[in-house]
Amino acid sequence: MSKPRDYESIPGTYVYDAARGRIGYALNMFCMSLNKAENRQRFKENEAAYLDGFALNAEQRRTVLARDWLGMLRVGGNIYYTIKIAFCDGLTFQDVAGMMSGVSKETYAQMMLTGGRSPDGNRHKDSGPVDTDHG
Amino acid sequence: MAKIVAGIATSHVPAIGVAMDRGMTGTPYWEPLFKGYGPAREWLAKLAPDVAIIVYNDHASAFSLEIIPTFLIGVADKFPIADEGFGPRPVPVVQGHPELAWHLAESLILDEFDMTIANEMPVDHGLTVPLSVTCGQPSAWPFPVIPLCVNVVQYPPPTGARCFKLGKAIRRAVDKFDEDLRVVIYGTGGMSHQLQGERAGLINRPFDTAFLDGMTRDPLALTRITHTEYMREAGSEGVEMVMWHVMRGALDDNVAEIYRHYHVPASNTAAGLMILENRSPS
Numbered sequence: 037m038s039k040p041r042d043y044e045s046i047p048g049t050y051v052y053d054a055a056r057g058r059i060g061y062a063l064n065m066f067c068m069s070l071n072k073a074e075n076r077q078r079f080k081e082n083e084a085a086y087l088d089g090f091a092l093n094a095e096q097r098r099t100v101l102a103r104d105w106l107g108m109l110r111v112g113g114n115i116y117y118t119i120k121i122a123f124c125d126g127l128t129f130q131d132v133a134g135m136m137s138g139v140s141k142e143t144y145a146q147m148m149l150t151g152g153r154s155p156d157g158n159r160h161k162d163s164g165p166v167d168t169d170h171g
Numbered sequence: 172m173a174k175i176v177a178g179i180a181t182s183h184v185p186a187i188g189v190a191m192d193r194g195m196t197g198t199p200y201w202e203p204l205f206k207g208y209g210p211a212r213e214w215l216a217k218l219a220p221d222v223a224i225i226v227y228n229d230h231a232s233a234f235s236l237e238i239i240p241t242f243l244i245g246v247a248d249k250f251p252i253a254d255e256g257f258g259p260r261p262v263p264v265v266q267g268h269p270e271l272a273w274h275l276a277e278s279l280i281l282d283e284f285d286m287t288i289a290n291e292m293p294v295d296h297g298l299t300v301p302l303s304v305t306c307g308q309p310s311a312w313p314f315p316v317i318p319l320c321v322n323v324v325q326y327p328p329p330t331g332a333r334c335f336k337l338g339k340a341i342r343r344a345v346d347k348f349d350e351d352l353r354v355v356i357y358g359t360g361g362m363s364h365q366l367q368g369e370r371a372g373l374i375n376r377p378f379d380t381a382f383l384d385g386m387t388r389d390p391l392a393l394t395r396i397t398h399t400e401y402m403r404e405a406g407s408e409g410v411e412m413v414m415w416h417v418m419r420g421a422l423d424d425n426v427a428e429i430y431r432h433y434h435v436p437a438s439n440t441a442a443g444l445m446i447l448e449n450r451s452p453s
Contacts (some may be wrong), residue, residue: 041399042399043398043399043402043403046370046399046402046403046407047369047370048368048369048370048371049365049367049368049370049402049407050367050368050407051326051402051407052324052325052326053325053326053327054326057236057325061236064231064235064236065235065236065237067231068231068235068236070256071231071232071253071254071255071256072254073254073258076256106368106369109367109368114231114236114324114325115366115367116230116231116324117231117236119256119366120231120255120256123255123256123257124256128186128438129185129186129366129438129439130186130438130439133366133367133371133372133439134371136367136368136369136371137368137369137370137371137372138369144371144372147372148372148374148435148436148438148439149436151374151376151435151436152363152372152373152374152435152436152439152441153365153370153371153372153373153374154373154374154375155373155375155378155403155404158370158373159403159404160403
């Protein structure tokens with residue numbers, strides 16, 4: 037058994053480590069197939085049928101069909117892979133980042149324009165507004 | 172003899188490439204970022220290197236999770252532009268430098284860096300955006316390129332200290348190459364950014380500033396930053412900054428900072444650029 041990792045204390049973050057690599061392989065390899073234009077076309081024409089060609093479990097399949105971007109991370113999705121589904125939908129990294137952080141596109145864009153999300157209060161789970169511990 | 176003459180560090184945000192490809196660099200959103208790239212382009216055009224080694228990471232383009240090389244060198248004579256899921260970028264094919272690349276591969280492996288060797292490989296925004304940032308939009312790239320990929324997608328990436336040592340080994344190998352070539356080395360990725368999860372959008376300007384300062388003041392101290400510290404302080408994707416250490420390791424102990432540019436935001440990312448020149452007496 038591997039020990040809990042110190043990075044698990046970072047809030048709102050899904051490190052693509054060995055554990056996620058083991059559960060997410062099929063999901064991410066489906067995403068990888070979308071690098072080919074003909075596969076993107078087949079996926080767009082019939083998403084469910086296209087997914088039948090990959091060994092996704094029921095929850096992974098649900099998150100893809102529902103475009104549950106956070107859910108995909110929880111079942112082993114890696115953002116560099118799942119973003120390829122977003123590209124099929126005409127979305128950008130920033131669109132998806134806003135959806136994952138639970139705010140509107142405009143609110144997220146404004147946050148970035150004003151310097152981004154501060155690390156203060158976002159370094160450790162259960163942390164108060166200010167945390168000065170550097171890892 | 173071949174010689175590494177300078178190092179360039181730059182972010183490789185895909186949206187920067189999209190902004191160039193779609194002619195959006197003069198918009199109010201992008202203009203401040205691109206204005207800061209001007210002096211770097213002028214400096215590089217004047218330097219006119221014979222070849223560039225570009226240290227970058229592949230983003231599910233050439234390599235999937237099927238095989239994950241920690242360090243890889245491309246030895247082909249050309250590298251096509253990858254389709255990353257929305258068609259290839261409309262930029263020139265990247266010409267390689269097989270003679271120097273094979274020399275590096277052999278030297279690095281015998282110097283105990285167990286490189287993966289790629290004879291065929293498309294290159295994605297991780298490599299082409301740094302070229303666009305520093306060369307603009309020419310009809311052909313002005314110099315051949317040796318791609319050097321570092322895994323930063325599957326945890327764990329190589330440590331910063333290991334990346335720095337790889338840079339040292341690259342320097343030793345280049346110094347032994349028996350042809351008068353002036354080589355630049357790029358370290359790409361970063362700076363602070365997080366693309367995933369509820370914490371997406373994290374930016375840490377103080378961390379980035381200290382990192383830029385440390386490139387000249389105390390690069391060895393920077394190599395001791397742990398992966399968890401990168402992820403906690405600079406965002407989960409901020410760990411890409413380990414690739415800057417390969418570039419830094421390949422330079423002299425003493426370097427001069429020639430130029431720096433830092434801008435927030437480039438999409439979700441703090442975009443940094445830095446030019447370093449060797450300053451140790453030779």
